[in-house]
Amino acid sequence: MKTKLQNIACIIDDDKMFTYLVSKQIRLQNLCDTIISFGDGEEALRYLRPIIETPDTLPSVILLDINMPVLDGWQFLDEFTKFAITSKVKVYIVSSSIDRADQMKAASYKDVSNFYAKPITNEQLVEMLKDFNH
Amino acid sequence: MQTQLELYQRVTPLVGLGIFEHNFQTGEVYWNPIVKSILEVGNEYDSNLEDSINLCKHPEQIRELLSKAMASGEPETGTFQITTPITRKHKWVRIHLQATCDKGECASIYGALEDVTQRAEVIALLKEREKLFTNAFDFAPIGLALVSLTGGWIKVNLSLCKMLGYTEQEFLKHTFQDFTHPDDLNKDLQLLQELLDGKVESYNMEKRYYHADGYIIWAMLSVSLIRDELGQPMYFVSQIKDVTERKKHMETIQSQNDRLLNFAHIVSHNLRSHTGNMKMLTDMILLEHDEEEKERLLLMLNENTSNILETLEYLNEVVKVHDNVGVGKVSLHLKPAVQRVLDILSASIQNEEAEITLAIPDDCCIQFHPAYLESVIMNLISNALKYKHPDRQANISITAERFDRQILFKVKDNGLGIDLSLHGHKLFGMYKTFHRHPDARGMGLFLVKNQVEAMGGSISAESTPNCGTTFIVRFELYENKAAEHSLHH
Helix, strand or coil: CCCCCCCEEEEECCCHHHHHHHHHHHHHCCCCCEEEEECCHHHHHHHHHHHCCCHHHCCCEEEECCCCCCCCHHHHHHHHCCCCCCCCCEEEEEECCCCHHHHHHHHHCCCEEEEEECCCCHHHHHHHHHHHCC | CCCHHHHHHHHHHHHCCEEEEEECCCCCEEECHHHHHHHCCCCCCCCCHHHHHCCECCHHHHHHHHHHHHHHCCCEEEEEEEECCCCCCEEEEEEEEEEEEECCEEEEEEEEEEECHHHHHHHHHHHHHHHHHHHHHHCCCCEEEEECCCCEEEEECHHHHHHHCCCHHHHHCCEHHHHECHHHHHHHHHHHHHHHCCCCCEEEEEEEEECCCCCEEEEEEEEEEEECCCCCEEEEEEEEEECHHHHHHHHHHHHHHHHHHHHHHHHHHHHHHHHHHHHHHHHHHHHCCCHHHHHHHHHHHHHHHHHHHHHHHHHHHHHHHHHCCCCCCEEEEHHHHHHHHHHHCHHHHHHHCCEEEEECCCCCEEEECHHHHHHHHHHHHHHHHHCCCCCCCCEEEEEEEEECCEEEEEEEECCCCCCHHHHHHHCCCCCCCCCCCCCCCCCHHHHHHHHHHHCCCEEEEEEECCCEEEEEEEEECCCCHHHHCCCCC
């Protein structure tokens, strides 16, 4: 059904406004095919867990907030990194935190590609999503 | 060989031995040249007994010695301060004398006199020094102690007795090890050994002692070792300064700094989130051509601005709490305060069909800011209502009991519960919500914690997911200092 060319970006953030605005920006510039978004880590895990076996439907990029209700960014990562995923999923932390401790912690996860402090610029957004836009 | 008399005449000057005799029957007085040289008088100087007695600074002392000698007929000895008759010099002399009797009458006294001024001065100096040292030791403002090589207290001063709450007698029955906090003992013993081994001249360390009443005393300890002439260790000299107050102030400062930093992060985080969104919104509005979408973005900008204002108001609230640390405390009865809140919440309680049980003793009284108390009770009870379990009736039990020097106020529900292993560390953080409730703003518990701590209390929680949550607020019962110390026994 779906081809491998389907590029999916995933936004996990409890700030609905941020999610809306980033999605709109991504769509305007046609940076990916599909955007999925979740309000907290648990919602995201509930969606992702059943589709691990089908890499085609997994997002290629995840923009992850840290401070969220129910399951925060770190807790999401701790669960997500246990998944045996064959395809490469890039995880970027996008947070309002400028606490050095958070940046250090992000660096300690090998699955985290980079840490961006909000507000993010359009250039940063392009950088995150460029991998499937060549 | 010299005659005995010759020998005697030559030896007496060698040892500076003055020899005298007063014959009461003939009135004759004999002083050998040494006596005259000690008294600094010429060879022709003549004296009688009365004048001799009056050379003494305290004549009654020598009279006493004389009558004793006359009564006993035994040799008597005394040391006296005199003034030389002509040169008026002060000297100390030691007199050995004996009386002879003739038909029950005292016939004569004879004896020896030596100049002991130098020795007496040294002894006086030593006495004065010892007195000075004793005074300095006994009344020093810091704790001082002499401690044996095995740790036994040999001598302790008043300050140390006061500091640790034991009498001197109690001290002498113990070792310093007995009063030392176990976590600090090894380090102390290790440093002591280095001192004994001659690796260090002295050492300093910060350590904890136990006061006789069981609480902890933080002290700055300095120890040096006294050795004998052969270099063998004799005893330790310990100086112990009470730094509990300073330690407490440092802890207060540390916690205030942590709170300020946390607050700065909160402010920065919130302003970044909102302004980040604003920046994106305004950028998009400028680029947007579709009027309808522009309108939509403007509405979002408006909403965002309201959020910033709400956040600022809330932050202001928190700042006010910390501005008021310790002020506005009054004695409040807990039970009527809870009943007032239940009245205010009666509509929601009815709405949720919640069952409330209240068990608070009538005389349960705490020191708290009235508005904060209402806020604390209100937040805890409305949380219990808000996060009720959808499958069962909400049961909320509100209790208070006295425990040690605190009052434990508990609000226990049978609601959704929180997984504390996941969320425990951020339960009382700002903007932390744990359920997807429409009214959850993640502010209540943060404010409650700040209000409780500003009043010197503490708050904790116990919870099992799907079973319920208990919030426990510890109110200080007394204001006095002793209550702040943690109890050892």
